[in-house]
Amino acid sequence: METPENQNTTSFFQSNTAKMIMVGMLTLLLLIPLEFVKSLIFERSTRQEEVISEINDKWGESIYFYGPILKVPYITFDETLSINQKTNETVKQRKAITKYAYLFPEELKAKSNVTTKVLNRNNYESVVYSSKMNFEGHYIQPDFSNKNIPTENIQWNKATILIKTTNLKSIKDEVKINLGGNKFTFEPVFSTNTNDTTQALETGFIDLKTILKTDKTNFGFDITYNGSKQIKLVPIGKTTQLNMQSNWSSPSFTGNFLPDDKSKKIDRNGFVANWKILHINRAFSQQFFETLPDLSTYAFGVDFVIPVNQYQQNERAAKYGFLVIGLTFLIFFLIQSISKIRIHIFQYSMIGLALILFYTLLISITEHSSFMKAYLIAALAVITLISLYSVSILKGNKFPMLIAASLTGLYTFIYVIIQLENYALLVGSIGLFGILAAVMYSSRKIDWNK
Structure with a gap:
């Protein structure tokens, strides 16, 4: 019971x-x-x-572009005082030091035609692209008066043109610039600065005194990249304009500046975007002396990534x-x-x-x-x-x-x-x-x- x-x-x-x-x-x-x-x-x-990183490394990484920049050397003198032990007199010594002025263009116009495609490996895929970029603009006569640098101390005949960028190994053609009707070829430059993530392209010596004859000197050059993930540019022109068009239908506009809404167009066939950035829109001048700063915080561009992957x-x-x-x-x-x-x-x-x-x-x-x-x-x-x-x-x-x-x-x-x-x-x-x-x-x- x-x-x-x-x-x-x-x-x-x-x-x-x-x-x-x-x-x-x-x-x-x-x-x-x-x-x-x-x-x-x-x-x-x-x-x-890991697979995407491997594919991108072989095809080409993201692109960061910063240039072209006139690099002009000038001489300054470092004066030191020392006492002559024999005569007990004060001796003034002058030591010549070479420094560089970095001059940005007055106007910079860029056009970029980006063709994307998807690369597959096993079950994984990555978005890569080929970008044909055209740059043109003009420089004005350099002015060193605000730095009190005597004209005779400026080495105009040893000037160069500099480009800071990434992804050098994926540049597909020789890069030449036409400056004032003269053509100059860029060569890679080894950087000893381990903290600098960019690489440099630089021309040989240019005599700017004979080239910058007028108040306005035009330049133009083309560069073709294989890349992935991203394209970003620094607006170094006093007026910078970028027109970018691509077959990628899901762009993510990134960086410090967004394209103009009125001219921007995005559909299933791709996108067209235009930027116009003035010097008053970013907090740096058109000239730098002694050192070239890192201006990556002012860069802008587009991300080419799959919005939401599987x-x-x-x-x-x-x-x-x-x-x-x-x-x-x-x-x-x-x-x-x-x-x-x-x-x-x-x-x-x-x-x-x-x-x-x-x-x-x-x-x-x-x-x-x-x-x-x-x-x-x-x-x-x-x-x-x-x-x-x-x-x-x-x-x-x-x-x-x-x-x-x-x-x-x-x-x-x-x-x-x-x-x-x-x-x-x-x-x-x-x-x-x-x-x-x-x-x-x-x-x-x-x-x-x-």
């Missing part, structure tokens, strides 16, 4: 409270394999970054894993409470593992197809599996059809949130509010005291 104590014990484990506790603990337990899935996504994403989408999908598991278990629990059908904790476990399997299917199929197609296949497989399993659990077709419809709505809701960027939080909040309202309505007549 059962004792009252045994009756109470049995009734507790069969109560809704005990079932809720067990289902809740199982939900938390399933977070462990979900974390393993997230770790797998992170591992594959890291591998993709692993980012998989990672965002996995972040909603706890929500999917919790809501699916909640649906089964409500069906169990309403229909009085008993669902064993083992059956909950099988359903939970099927939900976890969705993410491994998603990432594996995505690597061989598009994210949308992979999501559709993975969701369809898991919904079918759980629905068929529900037929044997719930003893009929009515509730399994409800399960299938609920999972379809849930996975559709998650997919919409993943695709949205600006409205993801808004849509997600409204959707969760609707789900909560549906659960409250469905559970209003359940007697939770049993």
Whole structure:
């Protein structure tokens, strides 16, 4: 004969409270394999970054361009006083020191035609481009009067033209500049400054006294790069203009200046963008003496990257894993409470593992197809599996059809949130509010005291 104590014990484990506790603990337990899935996504994403870095290194890295700059040497004298030990007289010594003035153009116009393509290696892809760039503009007569440098100390015949840039190994043709009707060839210059991440191209000696004869001296040159990720320029002209056009339909304008909204055009065939930057828009002058500063903070340009890659989408999908598991278990629990059908904790476990399997299917199929197609296949497989399993659990077709419809709505809701960027939080909040309202309505007549 059962004792009252045994009756109470049995009734507790069969109560809704005990079932809720067990289902809740199982939900938390399933977070462990979900974390393993997230770790797998992170591992594959890291591998993709390594492959992209390797592809970009061989094809060409990002481009940073800073030039052309007139580099004019001048002589200054360092005077020191010393005492002659024999005569005890003070002797003045003058030591000549060569320094450099860096002169920026009065006007700089740049045109860049960028053709992008996607390179694939195994399951990974990287966006690369070929950029044909044309630069033209003019210099005005240099003025050293504000620095009190005598004219005779300026070495006009030893001037050079300098370009600071990156990605020298991916320049496809010889670079020559036409300055005042004279052509000069750039050569690479080795830099001893280990902190300088840029590389230099510099011409041989130029006699500026014979070239800068007029108040306005024109220049022009072309340069062709293979590159990836980004193109950035420093607006060193007193007036700097850049026109860039490309077949890339998802540009990300970056840096210190944005293109003109009125002339900017972006569609599925590519983009056209124009910048116009005046010297009053940036906080540096047209001349520098002694040292050439790092002006990368004033650079502007375009990023050529895939906006949201497949692993980012998989990672965002996995972040909603706890929500999917919790809501699916909640649906089964409500069906169990309403229909009085008993669902064993083992059956909950099988359903939970099927939900976890969705993410491994998603990432594996995505690597061989598009994210949308992979999501559709993975969701369809898991919904079918759980629905068929529900037929044997719930003893009929009515509730399994409800399960299938609920999972379809849930996975559709998650997919919409993943695709949205600006409205993801808004849509997600409204959707969760609707789900909560549906659960409250469905559970209003359940007697939770049993």
